[in-house]
Each structure stands twice: as structure tokens, then as C-alpha cells.
Amino acid sequence: MIEREKLLEECQPVLRENDLSSDYFQGRVRGVRDTLPKILADNFRENPAGLSMRKKDLGIWSGYTWAQVYEKVKSMALGLKSLGLERGDKVCVIGDNDPQWYWAELAVQSMGGVVVGLYIDAMPGDVEYLLTHSDSSFVFAKDQEQADKFLEVREKVPRVKRVVYWDRKGMAGYRKDPWLLELDDLIHLGQSYEFRHPKVFEEEVEAGGANDPAVLCYTSGTTSLPKGAMISHAYLIKGTIRWAAVNLPQAGDEYLSFVPPAWIAEQLLIASWLVFRTRVNFPEEPETVMENIREIGPQMVLLAPMQWQGLLSMVQMKIFDTGPVRKLLYRACLPVGYKIAEYRLKGRRSLPLLWRILYGLANGLCLYHIRDSLGLSKIRFGITGGSALGPDVFRWFLAIGVGIKDSYGLTEINPVTVHGRKIKPGTSGPPVPGVQVKVSEEGEIFLRSDVLFQGYYKNPEATGSMMVDGWVKTGDCGTLDEDGHLIIYDRMKDMLRLKGGGRYSPTYIENRLKFSPYIKDAMIIGGEEREFLFGIVIIDFDNVGKWAEKTRLSYTTFVDLSQKEEVYNLVEKDVLRVNATLPDHAKVRRFTLLHKEFDPDEGELTKTRKLRRGFLEKRYEELIQASFSGREKIVTEAEVKYRDGRQGKVKTDLKIRTVETGR
Amino acid sequence: MEEKSKAVLTASNISLRFGGVKALAEVGFQVCQGEILALIGPNGAGKTCLLNCINGFYLPDPGGSILYQGAQLCGMKTYDIARLGIARVFQGIQTYAGMTTLDNLMTGRTMGMKYGILDSLFYFWSRARKEEMAHRRRVEEIIDFLEIEPIRKKYVGELAYGLRKRVDFGRALAMDPDLLLLDEPMAGMNLEEKEDMARFILDVSEEKRTTMLLVEHDMGVVMDLADRIVVLDFGRKIAEGTPAEISRNPVVISAYLGEEGGPGK
Numbered sequence: 066m067i068e069r070e071k072l073l074e075e076c077q078p079v080l081r082e083n084d085l086s087s088d089y090f091q092g093r094v095r096g097v098r099d100t101l102p103k104i105l106a107d108n109f110r111e112n113p114a115g116l117s118m119r120k121k122d123l124g125i126w127s128g129y130t131w132a133q134v135y136e137k138v139k140s141m142a143l144g145l146k147s148l149g150l151e152r153g154d155k156v157c158v159i160g161d162n163d164p165q166w167y168w169a170e171l172a173v174q175s176m177g178g179v180v181v182g183l184y185i186d187a188m189p190g191d192v193e194y195l196l197t198h199s200d201s202s203f204v205f206a207k208d209q210e211q212a213d214k215f216l217e218v219r220e221k222v223p224r225v226k227r228v229v230y231w232d233r234k235g236m237a238g239y240r241k242d243p244w245l246l247e248l249d250d251l252i253h254l255g256q257s258y259e260f261r262h263p264k265v266f267e268e269e270v271e272a273g274g275a276n277d278p279a280v281l282c283y284t285s286g287t288t289s290l291p292k293g294a295m296i297s298h299a300y301l302i303k304g305t306i307r308w309a310a311v312n313l314p315q316a317g318d319e320y321l322s323f324v325p326p327a328w329i330a331e332q333l334l335i336a337s338w339l340v341f342r343t344r345v346n347f348p349e350e351p352e353t354v355m356e357n358i359r360e361i362g363p364q365m366v367l368l369a370p371m372q373w374q375g376l377l378s379m380v381q382m383k384i385f386d387t388g389p390v391r392k393l394l395y396r397a398c399l400p401v402g403y404k405i406a407e408y409r410l411k412g413r414r415s416l417p418l419l420w421r422i423l424y425g426l427a428n429g430l431c432l433y434h435i436r437d438s439l440g441l442s443k444i445r446f447g448i449t450g451g452s453a454l455g456p457d458v459f460r461w462f463l464a465i466g467v468g469i470k471d472s473y474g475l476t477e478i479n480p481v482t483v484h485g486r487k488i489k490p491g492t493s494g495p496p497v498p499g500v501q502v503k504v505s506e507e508g509e510i511f512l513r514s515d516v517l518f519q520g521y522y523k524n525p526e527a528t529g530s531m532m533v534d535g536w537v538k539t540g541d542c543g544t545l546d547e548d549g550h551l552i553i554y555d556r557m558k559d560m561l562r563l564k565g566g567g568r569y570s571p572t573y574i575e576n577r578l579k580f581s582p583y584i585k586d587a588m589i590i591g592g593e594e595r596e597f598l599f600g601i602v603i604i605d606f607d608n609v610g611k612w613a614e615k616t617r618l619s620y621t622t623f624v625d626l627s628q629k630e631e632v633y634n635l636v637e638k639d640v641l642r643v644n645a646t647l648p649d650h651a652k653v654r655r656f657t658l659l660h661k662e663f664d665p666d667e668g669e670l671t672k673t674r675k676l677r678r679g680f681l682e683k684r685y686e687e688l689i690q691a692s693f694s695g696r697e698k699i700v701t702e703a704e705v706k707y708r709d710g711r712q713g714k715v716k717t718d719l720k721i722r723t724v725e726t727g728r
Numbered sequence: 729m730e731e732k733s734k735a736v737l738t739a740s741n742i743s744l745r746f747g748g749v750k751a752l753a754e755v756g757f758q759v760c761q762g763e764i765l766a767l768i769g770p771n772g773a774g775k776t777c778l779l780n781c782i783n784g785f786y787l788p789d790p791g792g793s794i795l796y797q798g799a800q801l802c803g804m805k806t807y808d809i810a811r812l813g814i815a816r817v818f819q820g821i822q823t824y825a826g827m828t829t830l831d832n833l834m835t836g837r838t839m840g841m842k843y844g845i846l847d848s849l850f851y852f853w854s855r856a857r858k859e860e861m862a863h864r865r866r867v868e869e870i871i872d873f874l875e876i877e878p879i880r881k882k883y884v885g886e887l888a889y890g891l892r893k894r895v896d897f898g899r900a901l902a903m904d905p906d907l908l909l910l911d912e913p914m915a916g917m918n919l920e921e922k923e924d925m926a927r928f929i930l931d932v933s934e935e936k937r938t939t940m941l942l943v944e945h946d947m948g949v950v951m952d953l954a955d956r957i958v959v960l961d962f963g964r965k966i967a968e969g970t971p972a973e974i975s976r977n978p979v980v981i982s983a984y985l986g987e988e989g990g991p992g993k
Contacts, residue, residue: 350875352877353877
């Protein structure tokens with residue numbers, strides 16, 4: 066059941082705070098039904114010709130109306146049914162963000178099935194584990210690359226009846242295999258099934274209920290094997306409404322679908338697309354997102370902090386490469402933007418006339434054009450989540466006129482907080498309506514809400530350890546500030562102490578380091594047995610390479626470039642800049658530039674590109690020991706796993722640099 | 729190999745002389761329908777010369793003959809040969825640096841365009857527009873196939889080497905050829921680019937059943953891709969057979985390692 070009036074009542078205080086008209090929001094909430102397929106059916110009935118999604122295909126944006134989406138979903142759903150899908154069955158979907166992904170999800174849910182989203186870079190081993198653990202009976206896989214993973218583990222997953230693919234490129238040699246099925250063939254199966262059994266689709270959709278599981282969201286598993294959180298339709302619908310109360314999406318808002326649908330955040334946005342009839346746009350290829358975002362001019366964008374940061378470094382590098390006039394304009398206008406941003410952050414004091422004129426100039430000459438070339442000129446709000454966004458990144462975007470709202474949520478309970486009108490950098494915003502936040506004495510955050518997962522699939526112990534007297538134990542360390550905004554420091558287990566007892570958060574330091582265009586990744590190592598902090602830094606090959614070209618420094622490979630004395634000097638400047646913001650005990654005293662990038666395929670990063678610290682510390686143990694025993698360099702031999710599965714060894718000299726500690 | 733046994737191109741008794749230098753000496757071979765035939769040999773063995781003969785850039789000495797689907801290629805103009813459906817990816821880079829990827833690929837379609845200057849003057853009312861749309865569609869399919877969407881509108885001159893080679897390959901594909909001559913398509917590429925290119929070549933061969941004549945130095949690539957191999961050394965054919973046969977052939981091994989008593993003496 067979705068108690069619509071209760072929901073609206075809870076949302077009232079937030080709605081009053083917003084200046085935007087909430088009529089549309091209230092209207093949609095009053096009419097909402099209790100499963101996603103039912104809402105799709107309503108959209109089809111009430112607005113069949115309305116444009117629902119767009120995909121850039123063969124260089125042209127082609128659109129799908131609600132009627133077209135509904136027909137596709139219906140045929141696919143019936144196709145699955147004719148092949149033996151039953152209520153409660155699990156279906157895996159893997160592939161880039163495509164209309165087909167969305168259709169597959171709704172088709173499965175229409176028949177009472179549950180969708181298991183996989184990340185596109187999952188290895189065959191992960192695929193096998195998730196297929197087996199989730200008891201999946203069907204698979205949707207985008208193309209040859211994805212289908213190959215299933216073919217590789219085929220013998221070990223006897224439950225899987227068919228693998229449906231939607232991009233036929235490179236599949237010519239597979240067509241004879243009856244295990245594989247092209248999406249168009251599935252649709253034909255569905256159409257002929259409908260001819261023989263009319264009304265089955267409508268009946269199946271109506272048979273669904275709010276508390277049916279809709280999605281199994283596997284957590285990325287920083288610590289252990291992935292756990293599948295069971296997410297119901299009620300969770301998605303109520304969650305998206307609460308989130309929307311703060312941000313008020315309007316009919317026909319353009320949204321760029323880019324974060325993986327296997328992530329709960331995109332799932333909430335799929336619900337938002339249905340409930341609020343926004344328009345979802347799919348980029349042509351992941352590599353063309355920056356081009357596509359400009360063509361769409363979206364009203365809302367959800368990007369992970371790393372991607373926001375990527376936008377910023379892209380602009381910085383382009384400015385670095387551009388002519389003197391543009392450089393001058395950028396340098397002159399950006400400080401004005403920063404000044405205005407500060408005014409806005411402090412409250413709504415009206416600006417002095419001089420600054421208003423200056424801002425008008427800066428905006429017209431430079432800031433608007435940066436926004437425009439990033440495709441953010443129409444943006445009402447940008448959202449981030451997943452991990453902390455560097456305050457410097459946040460300030461820069463605010464300076465060019467784009468407010469990025471931070472949000473916080475877990476797969477298990479979401480959304481928890483999001484910024485509304487008032488954006489406070491360094492915080493994750495106030496709790497959304499209906500969510501209670503409690504901070505324990507140790508500083509751990511506990512949450513309570515009725516938008517709650519139904520437990521982990523086949524893992525009640527894990528579910529039990531997550532719940533304490535009806536509160537969700539987040540494992541995050543944080544606090545609520547005087548305005549009621551949530552501040553997250555770090556994971557409880559990741560707040561560390563040094564030998565002297567000084568506390569530090571490695572993630573915080575790493576994020577500050579990563580703000581430099583020359584640093585792609587970093588890992589800070591300390592701990593209770595050690596006296597100081599040591600950093601493993603990964604250079605950004607593109608940007609440092611460009612810098613080397615400018616300064617006429619010759620280099621051959623990543624390994625060679627990373628070990629140049631000049632590059633160490635360059636990075637040391639950034640380390641000093643970060644050190645200046647840190648208390649004495651938490652300064653980075655030594656660092657090394659690693660000869661390779663951290664790679665998820667080698668198990669060094671999780672699929673969402675978080676560091677797997679335990680693994681990394683073991684892997685680079687020798688380097689770490691050398692650094693704490695004061696050595697200047699070590700010879701390291703790293704085992705490298707190539708993408709085609711072969712293993713090899715790389716031998717290199719790694720320098721270790723001691724950072725100047727004098728003031 | 730049975731199903732592919734029909735020969736599309738038969739070269740026999742090809743000799744080529746530059747002054748006193750004998751570049752090719754009585755070379756003969758067949759390319760069968762749908763196969764990938766690799767042409768290998770040490771530097772200066774005459775591989776590119778042989779392709780140039782097929783293309784019509786060089787005219788072989790009298791007595792030689794190259795039959796393609798029954799037509800005699802020797803003495804034909806290069807553009808007429810191209811019209812028969814023979815496309816080529818050149819050694820090194822032969823793309824138009826000042827044009828975008830898209831325009832480069834469109835040049836591959838010019839042969840199929842029928843409209844003239846008059847039609848293009850009245851672009852919106854004539855068949856020119858309709859025709860161009862059809863060609864553009866085919867080009868977009870190739871862009872999708874080669875995964876070069878991000879560089880669709882970039883000037884080819886500013887692209888990395890590996891990508892330019894890919895554009896070159898795409899332009900040859902845009903001709904919808906029946907016989908594709910590939911002259912070292914992977915020279916100068918890194919491992920990842922080579923693997924991508926190998927996959928594209930196999931996909932074209934599988935999906936379109938395009939016949940291919942491949943010249944390549946990377947033996948790993950040749951052994952993986954080719955159905956049959958012809959080995960040249962100092963202008964002579966010294967061996968022919970499947971990859972397994974060739975890799976065991978002592979004459980070939982000695983030609984590559986330059987051992988005493990090799991046929992190159």
C-alpha cells in the first residue's frame with residue numbers, strides 16, 4: 066500500500082520551504098499507483114503520445130512515446146512468459162544504459178519478476194556468483210562482450226533458460242546457439258503469445274502489489290561477497306516521491322541516464338521517470354556523454370563525484386591549452402564567480418550593485434559559456450552521491466553558476482538526505498521527509514524510515530546485523546550540524562588513529578589530493594603502529610603527459626613518466642597544498658608515485674571504483690614498509706593481470722619522496 | 729574449407745620488373761570466396777607490389793594474368809577495378825587529414841552516388857538529398873560497427889594513429905566491397921588496438937562474408953586470422969597452405985630466420 070495522503074502530509078514542510086510551485090508534484094502523488102508497471106500503464110493511457118525516452122542511434126536522436134514504450138514492455142513481458150517466466154523469478158540485466166535496459170526491467174516486473182542489475186564491468190566469476198546466488202532464470206545482456214561472459218560460465222548456471230541480447234553487433238557467429246535469443250525475436254514471441262492469450266499482460270500487471278520485490282540490488286562489496294538487498298515497489302515509489310518533494314521535477318524535464326541502473330540511485334530515477342513523467346535521454350556511447358549532454362541540455366543530472374571532478378579537470382586542462390585572451394578572461398571572471406558563490410552560501414543577502422554588475426559581465430563573458438559548453442546551461446539541479454564530493458569541486462561549480470546538491474543514502478534505505486534550496490558545502494543536506502536520523506555516542510549514524518529494504522536475499526544474518534531495534538546501522542561516522550544537515554566523515558571502521566593517537570580520515574585526504582588535475586587516485590596509509598602518513602599517488606597520465614609536453618620533458622610510458630624527478634616535484638606541490646589544510650599530525654610526510662593505475666580488474670578497486678584498502682596494503686606491503694623505514698627507493702615487481710586473462714610481471718624502480726616539513 | 733572453395737581471384741604467372749630489379753617472378757595464387765588469405769614474407773618480398781598489381785597501380789609483365797570474377801584486371805584502370813568491388817586499406821595512412829571522420833567515410837560511398845552537379849544544385853528538391861541520406865545511413869552503421877562515434881565529427885588529422893587506421897578501414901568498408909585488400913592494417917598499433925582491429929576483421933568476414941587478402945607482419949595476427957597463407961620471398965612464392973602447415977614449413981622458417989641454404993640465396 067502507498068499511503069498517498071500521509072506521504073503528502075510529511076512532505077508539506079519541505080514543500081512550503083521551496084519557492085517552486087508544487088501543484089504538479091501533488092497532483093502526480095495523488096494519482097500514483099502501487100507498482101512501476103501499473104504506473105507505466107497509466108502513463109500510456111493518459112498520455113500515449115507524450116515523448117518518454119530518447120536514444121541517440123546512428124548519429125540521430127530517436128524518441129519513444131509512452132505508447133511505444135508500453136508496447137515494447139508488453140511484448141517483451143509476454144515473450145518471457147511464453148518462455149516460462151513465473152512470478153517471483155529473478156532476471157539478470159547487464160549492459161550500458163539503453164532504452165532496452167529500462168524495458169527489460171519493466172517487462173520483468175510486469176510479470177511479477179525481480180530484476181537483478183549487474184555492473185557492465187563484472188567479470189565472468191562475478192557473473193557466475195550473482196547468477197547462482199540470485200537463482201536467475203533469464204538474462205538480458207547487451208552485446209557480444211556481455212554475452213561472452215555468460216557463455217563462459219554456461220555449464221555452471223543450469224537454471225538460466227535463455228540469454229536475450231539487444232545489440233546484434235558481432236553476434237553473427239552465435240545465431241545458431243538456441244541458448245541465445247535476439248530481443249526482436251523475443252518481441253515476436255510475445256506478440257504471437259498475446260494473439261493467443263489476450264489480456265494476460267493486463268491481468269499480470271494488476272496482480273502485482275506494492276510489497277512485491279521489484280529489484281535485487283547487490284552491494285558492491287567493499288568488505289565481503291556482494292549481498293543482494295531486496296527492494297520493493299513501495300520502496301522505489303515512496304523513495305522517489307520523498308526525494309522529489311525536495312527537488313520538484315516537472316513534466317518533461319530532461320534527464321540524462323548515465324549512472325549504472327544496477328545502482329539504487331538510478332533505480333530511484335527510473336521510478337521518478339515513471340511517476341513524474343520526466344524524459345530520459347540515453348547517450349550514444351559512454352564515451353560520447355560529454356557531447357550528448359550538451360545536445361540534451363538536461364534539467365537534472367546525477368553524476369558520481371568522480372565524474373563531476375572529471376568535468377572540472379577537463380575545463381582546467383582546456384584552459385591550460387587555450388590562447389592568452391581566453392586564459393585571461395577565465396582568470397579574471399572566475400574570482401568574481403567565487404565571490405558571488407560565497408555570498409550565496411552565506412545566505413540571501415542582496416548583492417552590492419558593483420558586484421552585481423561585475424557578475425553580469427563575468428557571466429556574459431565567461432561563466433555562461435563554460436556552463437553552456439558543459440551542457441549545464443538549463444540545469445536546475447545537479448546531484449551527486451555515493452561518496453564525498455571535494456569542497457573545491459563544489460565551490461568551482463557554484464562559481465560558474467551550477468549548484469551541486471549532495472545526497473546520502475544506502476542501498477538498504479534511500480534516500481536519506483539531500484540538499485534543498487539551501488546548499489551547504491561539506492554536508493550531505495538535511496534528512497528528506499519521513500526519515501529519522503540518530504547519531505550514536507561513538508558517532509555512528511542510525512536511520513529509520515519506512516522506505517526500507519526487505520532484507521538481504523538468502524542472508525538473514527546479514528539483515529539482522531544491519532538492523533538494531535528498527536534502526537538501520539549505517540556503519541558511517543558522522544554528525545548533524547546546527548542546521549540539521551548531515552555531515553559524513555567516513556566509514557566507522559575507516560576513521561583511523563596514528564601511533565600518537567591523532568585521528569585522521571584517509572578518504573578525506575585522498576579526496577583533497579585528487580582535486581589536483583595531475584592526480585588521478587591516491588591512497589593514504591597510516592595506522593596505529595605508524596608515526597606518520599604515507600601516500601601512494603597515481604598520476605593522471607593524460608594531464609601529466611600534457612604538462613610534460615609543455616615543459617619539454619620526454620617520456621615513453623606511464624612507468625617512465627611516473628618516476629621522473631620533475632613529476633615528483635610537480636606532485637609534491639599538490640601534497641604541500643593539501644598539507645596546509647591539515648592538522649600537523651595528519652600531514653602526508655612521504656609519498657610515492659606508483660608505476661601503474663589502480664585497476665578494478667586486478668581487484669584493487671571495487672566496481673564503483675572505491676579503494677580496496679586491505680587488498681592494496683597487502684599487495685604493496687614491501688613498498689609501504691620501505692617507506693616507513695626511511696628508504697629512498699625500492700625495486701618492485703608487480704604481478705599484472707592483462708585483460709585477456711594472461712599474467713605477467715613488471716619490474717621497476719619506485720622512488721619515495723619525503724615532503725618538506727618546514728613551514 | 730569446402731564451402732569456400734570457389735575462387736574469386738586467380739593470379740597466374742605474375743612477373744614485375746623495375747629496370748633490372750625483378751620484384752615479382754612468376755607468382756600465382758587463388759583467393760577463394762569468403763576466405764581470409766594472408767600474404768606474408770620478409771621486407772621487400774613483393775607483397776605490396778602484388779597488391780598494386782591487383783589494384784592496377786602496376787602493370788605486370790606480359791604473360792601475367794589476374795582474373796577477378798572472370799574479368800581480366802591487368803590493363804584495367806584503377807577506378808574501374810574499384811568499381812568491380814575491390815577495396816583497399818593502405819599501408820601507412822592515406823586518409824584525408826583535413827576532413828572529418830564522417831566525411832572520410834562518405835568518400836568511400838562516392839562510387840555509389842549517382843546524382844550529378846545539377847541535382848546537387850537543387851539539393852532539397854532532387855534525388856541528391858534522398859541518395860545522400862541512404863549513404864549516410866550506411867556510413868553511420870559503419871561508425872557504430874567500428875565504435876568511432878566519439879570521433880565522428882573530429883578532423884582525422886588530429887586523431888591518434890590507431891584511430892586513423894580505423895577510419896581508413898572504415899572507408900574501405902563504406903565501399904561495401906566484395907574483395908578487401910588489407911595492406912598491414914595493424915602496423916604501428918599497440919596490443920589493444922590490434923586486438924580491436926582483429927575483432928573487426930573477423931566480424932566483417934563472419935557477417936558480410938567479405939573475401940580478404942591480408943598483408944601483415946605480425947605473425948600472431950596472421951596465424952589467428954588467416955584461413956590460408958601464401959609466403960613470398962624475393963618475389964617468388966615459396967609456400968602456400970593453412971597456418972598450421974606454414975608454421976611447420978622448413979623453407980618458410982629459413983626464409984624468415986635467414987639461415988644458410990635458404991631459397992633467398
